[in-house]
Amino acid sequence: MTRPHDFGFDDTAQILKDTARRLLQDHCAPEALHRLAAASSEPARATECVWDEALWRKMIDLGWTAVAVPERYGGFGMGLVAIAGLAEELGRAAVPSPLVATLCATYVAAACDSEAARRLLRRIAAGLSVSLATTDRRGSWAPEDTDVAVDEAGALRGTAWFVQDARKVGALIVKAKSPRGVGLYLVEVDAAGLTIVPDAILDLTRDQAHVELRGVADVQVLAEPGDGARALVAAEPAILTIVAADMVGAAEWQLQTTAEYARTRVQFERPIGFFQAVKHPLVDMMVQIDGARSLVYDAACAFDHEPEAAEVCARMAKAAASDAASYCSGRSVQLHGGIGFTWECFIHLWFKRQKHNEVLYGDGAHQRARLADRLIGRIGETA
Amino acid sequence: MTTPSPSESSEQAAFRAHCKAWLAGNLPPRPRFRLPLGPLEIATVEQLEYLCNWQRAAHAAGLVGCDYPREHGGGGLRDCQWIANHELKAAGAPFFPNIVGLGMAAPTIFHHGTEAQKRRLLPPLFSAEEIWCQGFSEPGAGSDLANVQAYAERDGERWIVNGHKVWTTLAHFATWMILLCRTDRARKYEGMTYFVAPIRDGIGRGVAIRPLVKMTGELGFNEVFFEDYSIADDLRLDEVGRGWSVAMTTLLHERGAGPLVTPSSGGGVGDDGETTLGAAGLVELARRSYRNGRPASDDPRLRDAIVQLLIRQRAFAQNERRAAVPALVDHPLRLPLQHKLTLSELLQDTARLACEIEGMAASLHQTDPNAPAGGRWPHAYMNSYGFTIAAGSNEVQRNILGERVLGLAKSK
Numbered sequence A: 001m002t003r004p005h006d007f008g009f010d011d012t013a014q015i016l017k018d019t020a021r022r023l024l025q026d027h028c029a030p031e032a033l034h035r036l037a038a039a040s041s042e043p044a045r046a047t048e049c050v051w052d053e054a055l056w057r058k059m060i061d062l063g064w065t066a067v068a069v070p071e072r073y074g075g076f077g078m079g080l081v082a083i084a085g086l087a088e089e090l091g092r093a094a095v096p097s098p099l100v101a102t103l104c105a106t107y108v109a110a111a112c113d114s115e116a117a118r119r120l121l122r123r124i125a126a127g128l129s130v131s132l133a134t135t136d137r138r139g140s141w142a143p144e145d146t147d148v149a150v151d152e153a154g155a156l157r158g159t160a161w162f163v164q165d166a167r168k169v170g171a172l173i174v175k176a177k178s179p180r181g182v183g184l185y186l187v188e189v190d191a192a193g194l195t196i197v198p199d200a201i202l203d204l205t206r207d208q209a210h211v212e213l214r215g216v217a218d219v220q221v222l223a224e225p226g227d228g229a230r231a232l233v234a235a236e237p238a239i240l241t242i243v244a245a246d247m248v249g250a251a252e253w254q255l256q257t258t259a260e261y262a263r264t265r266v267q268f269e270r271p272i273g274f275f276q277a278v279k280h281p282l283v284d285m286m287v288q289i290d291g292a293r294s295l296v297y298d299a300a301c302a303f304d305h306e307p308e309a310a311e312v313c314a315r316m317a318k319a320a321a322s323d324a325a326s327y328c329s330g331r332s333v334q335l336h337g338g339i340g341f342t343w344e345c346f347i348h349l350w351f352k353r354q355k356h357n358e359v360l361y362g363d364g365a366h367q368r369a370r371l372a373d374r375l376i377g378r379i380g381e382t383a
Numbered sequence B: 001m002t003t004p005s006p007s008e009s010s011e012q013a014a015f016r017a018h019c020k021a022w023l024a025g026n027l028p029p030r031p032r033f034r035l036p037l038g039p040l041e042i043a044t045v046e047q048l049e050y051l052c053n054w055q056r057a058a059h060a061a062g063l064v065g066c067d068y069p070r071e072h073g074g075g076g077l078r079d080c081q082w083i084a085n086h087e088l089k090a091a092g093a094p095f096f097p098n099i100v101g102l103g104m105a106a107p108t109i110f111h112h113g114t115e116a117q118k119r120r121l122l123p124p125l126f127s128a129e130e131i132w133c134q135g136f137s138e139p140g141a142g143s144d145l146a147n148v149q150a151y152a153e154r155d156g157e158r159w160i161v162n163g164h165k166v167w168t169t170l171a172h173f174a175t176w177m178i179l180l181c182r183t184d185r186a187r188k189y190e191g192m193t194y195f196v197a198p199i200r201d202g203i204g205r206g207v208a209i210r211p212l213v214k215m216t217g218e219l220g221f222n223e224v225f226f227e228d229y230s231i232a233d234d235l236r237l238d239e240v241g242r243g244w245s246v247a248m249t250t251l252l253h254e255r256g257a258g259p260l261v262t263p264s265s266g267g268g269v270g271d272d273g274e275t276t277l278g279a280a281g282l283v284e285l286a287r288r289s290y291r292n293g294r295p296a297s298d299d300p301r302l303r304d305a306i307v308q309l310l311i312r313q314r315a316f317a318q319n320e321r322r323a324a325v326p327a328l329v330d331h332p333l334r335l336p337l338q339h340k341l342t343l344s345e346l347l348q349d350t351a352r353l354a355c356e357i358e359g360m361a362a363s364l365h366q367t368d369p370n371a372p373a374g375g376r377w378p379h380a381y382m383n384s385y386g387f388t389i390a391a392g393s394n395e396v397q398r399n400i401l402g403e404r405v406l407g408l409a410k411s412k
Ligand SMILES: Cc1cc2nc3c(=O)[nH]c(=O)nc-3n(C[C@H](O)[C@H](O)[C@H](O)COP(=O)(O)OP(=O)(O)OC[C@H]3O[C@@H](n4cnc5c(N)ncnc54)[C@H](O)[C@@H]3O)c2cc1C
Pocket: A276, B040, B133, B134, B135, B136, B137, B138, B139, B141, B142, B143, B144, B166, B167, B168, B169, B170, B221, B385, B386, B387, B389, B390, B391, B392, B393, B394, B395, B396, B399, B411, B412
């Protein structure tokens, strides 16, 4: 297949992005977000799950859970390029919601070939939120790694770790192994035998948990044992691209907010942006964001039009976005001076969301190591 | 492969097909001699002739100056030069030698010249019959270009020029120079006037050109001295005192941010026919280089560094792609003004890493038969500083981006 020069970013993608920008400006402005998510600075807050459920219902009404679902299952069947545009806005607003988790789960469901997966896609299109329970205790989401197993009775036992927005979603896609290999299972969050144990985390704009499964028998098989890994591998480029897009949007917010501060804060009788030790890092933030942003649309377009190139492009996008996020986060605090170091200043919300996203599904160094295997060859097999 | 967007006009699609077809049969045979890394490094007459012949052929085929009017030697098309550039690059074509003409003089003449000036100057510029150089910088006017002191004094219908220009790339081959002079010593920005000077004709009649040797040992740029050099008033571009704003048009295009796309092949072709300076070459180089008895391609730190550059290289190309999609651009100058900054740093870091990969062999000069890759990388590394300094140093580029795109206070 061939790729359109304009990434395939069409009018519908534009409308989705503009709508998201406006809705989140109206309902999740930085002051409102800070009131909601940073109301308390107590350490105990780290296990809380705060979000605006009314806003989430608006997002469902606008069809945002349906955008990535194929039309034949009741969705809008938009390309990943459009989804990336939406994810950028989610990151820009740093909105707490289960949408990123649900979009990621949608691509996994779409990569499963089963009646249960098709039913799940219809439910997502109708507003069900879902998260992936596919990571093990060591933080590995590699296709074969899991601490959950299918017992003789066919029930799930074990613990899934680092589950994103677990307390906001209605169902989980659980990765579990059995003698025939790794399979994927849909579990409702209120299923008997399932306990969601909140993690204490830094990011105030999401929640995270580990999920204990003590013989959960009420499951639907999305991917048969032996077929789960394939579905996860197929969905991974989309997942990396969506998370990278969220980071690029958040980094742009960090850039604009810090540039605004540099235009207005006066020291030595001048706006601090006059000084090159402030000006040049702001430009470097912009340069890093732009490279990462272009790679995000490149990766999304590859996923839509040239699947064989998608993995490399997506890892490049995630690597660039993680590095940009890290740089922009550091500079956004530093260039604000003392106020930037306080709880009261909004920028720590984005700083923490970025730190979380940086490591989610692998930071820059991880992606580059995987790329090196693909592009240079594995160590010991290169020459 | 990237393909035309569905929104590509039928004129553009037909033009793309024409470029592909012509390039398939008309690339010049590889020369027996070494080609320079880029147009700034052209040193010998045979290099120049080879490259000028190529530009002339490409112009005759309609691949140069596509977006300019036909009566000015252009192709009379709209928004097609980027397509030609894309196809030239894909075909691995050699670069065009008249870089100052195509990238700076042509758009400036087009925006500020009279109809007669355009008809006279543009056709031979596009066909490389007349080479151009840029006489802006002076010993006291580098980053602070508005400090030019070369003085043009009115003398009826003529001007008498006295002064000293430096770093003048291609002056030794040039017929014409775009020349920024002071015409009013009392005013800095409003006291300059812009000329097109037939310097070849002036040699021995007020113009003296002295080559400067670069740190690589190569020639390429020059000092140009003017002593009572007389030029006609009809070679002035725009009004007296408007030189600075005309120069801004030149600089905007020089930095890849002007409205007119510069005809370019995008690539340099090395003496062995490989496109030389891409990060992709690093992978092969690492496979052939050794480090503690093992291939450098097995060294985790070098692997990470190589992949970082591959990512930056792709990001650069994708920035170019995104710049053409208005829906994905926030500020019209944001990506164009980054072009020179990111490309020059990418090339510099690529060459630096290549030298690191080569290890001890990076000590070998291009003339040494044992130098890996023909000694290209250490040479390219030194040469890369030309690009991070020229066309407004990268420090100055960061100032411009911070001020024009982010609205930060001007440092002047
Ligand atoms: C290979 C090459 C080809 C060239 N070709 C041409 C040509 O054809 N025609 C022509 O007219 N000129 C040409 N130039 C000249 C080029 O434009 C100047 O060298 C450049 O603008 C820098 O000026 P300068 O050399 O006087 O350095 P300076 O301006 O003296 O700068 C020295 C250092 O100070 C830094 N600096 C200066 N001002 C600032 C500031 N405000 N903020 C932060 N840092 C600052 C610079 O970045 C640099 O690192 C060429 C240069 C090179 C290297």
